[in-house]
Amino acid sequence: MPEKVKWLDQNCYICGEQLNSWDARCSKALVYKHPICEKCIAKEYDKTVDELRDTMENFFGMRPCQGI
Template sequence: MGKAECNICSKELSSWDKRISKVLAYKLPVCEACIAAEYGMGKEELRARMERFFDMRPCQGM
């Protein structure tokens, strides 16, 4: 079984990408960069919003 890829840009997905895709109800997983672009924000702004609204943070290594 291969690694999961973003359904927009084909980048390999991390567990964080999968988590935010799920909480935002994407039918197919999408990477953080593509989600941020769709909402017109940077990755850091998306992370701050995810923390503020859903109390979700990526692991320390990201």
């Protein structure tokens, strides 16, 4: 069962939005120097958030946390 989303005491380096555990996992998997939110990651790769989630699952075997 996927883990539940956990809000972190960090903000996105680009837009300033509060990060959650899923954002941190995505940033770490893609080797970002500073953690950023999935919206900013999706925007950088010219994908929708759903397309990014599918990519993360298909290529990295990572599924979004429950509650996202």
